[in-house]
Amino acid sequence: MGGLFVRFRSKAGPPYSQREALRTIRIDKGFHIEPFAAEPLISSPVAMDWDENGRIYVAEDTGYPLDTRPIGRIVLLEDTNGDGIPDRRTVFADQIVMPNGVMCWKGGVLVTAAPDVWFFKDTTGSGKADVREKILTGFAFTNPQHMVNGPLYGPDNWIYLNHQGPIHTVVFQDPFGDRGSDIRFADGQGPRLRMAPRSVRFRPETHELEFLSAWSQYGQAFDEWGFSDHEKSAIRNPDGCRHAHFFVQYHTAIHGRHVPGFI
Known part of the structure; x- marks a missing residue:
């Protein structure tokens, strides 16, 4: 069973009703879709x-x-x-x-x-x-498509966040030109991470906070082996979808220390 958010409307008219919207979706034999x-x-x-x-x-x-x-x-x-x-x-x-x-x-x-x-x-x-x-603060208020998002509880008891860092903004510099600051716990305890284009994981109870070795824009999941699948817009497949697979067990160096990484 799966779920998704879908928005439907006709090209010239008002939004579709639920019944009309379902008629626009094509699914393979044996599958069922309902609102x-x-x-x-x-x-x-x-x-x-x-x-x-x-x-x-x-x-x-x-x-x-x-x-x-x-x-x-x-x-x-x-x-x-x-x-x-x-x-x-x-x-x-x-x-x-x-x-x-x-x-x-x-x-x-x-x-x-x-x-x-x-x-x-x-x-x-x-x-x-x-x-x-407020638990964490310091993330960039940047292009809305690139803001920190997608909290996910990992199999290792860490909470993972998609994070890409600030994006250069030209047209909407005033509302979305923020570059962020040190990523940190709002109560002042724990480490401070210098802003970087890296995803983040943290443990609120113990004030642990770490960068991962690559950024992700949005969307992540763990499989039964503990591997993480992150949506990363830098990689496209031929049909236009964007995806990449990263193994969280891999470690790499960043800022002079080893952190959980992706490959």
Whole structure:
């Protein structure tokens, strides 16, 4: 079973209905596709994660690509009638600038929203976050397609982040010309990483923070062998898709020290 975010509209008319949208998708024999959540239940979804109770947290980046106001949010979707389809929406956390990644962790969620990584948690059972803690900071607020994103819990108990570093901006220098600073824990503990085009992994409990040996733009997963698959836009295959495979067991040197690497 898999899932994806898809946006449909006709070339000249209004957006398609769910039924109309499904008719535009071609799938191989033996496969089945169905809608899971759609407007008005969600809007501008870019990332999601399930918690241990089967609830879904969705990052809605309503400002993408140019609106830098804090209008992004994390919404909580729940299935209240047991049919396997979410039917209730709660705004879990709002007033976020361009949230683009969400990962369930410690009863709450980690959210990437450059220049920071946030932790939101509901401790009252209201469905709304009353804890709002900044975990990491220093990432560049750069071209939205290249901001830090995609938190993923690895099989080695580290949390991995896609990170490409600042991108040179010409047309939109004012909103997206930030070059970032030292990547660090917001509470001042632990190491400081000098800004570089490298992906990042960290452990909040122990204040461990490391660069990996290559950058990734967005998208990552681990297979059953612990190998990491990262989307890296520097590599294209013939049909236009972008991908690369990296082995996290490989180590290489950067800034005079060995860090977990990709090949």
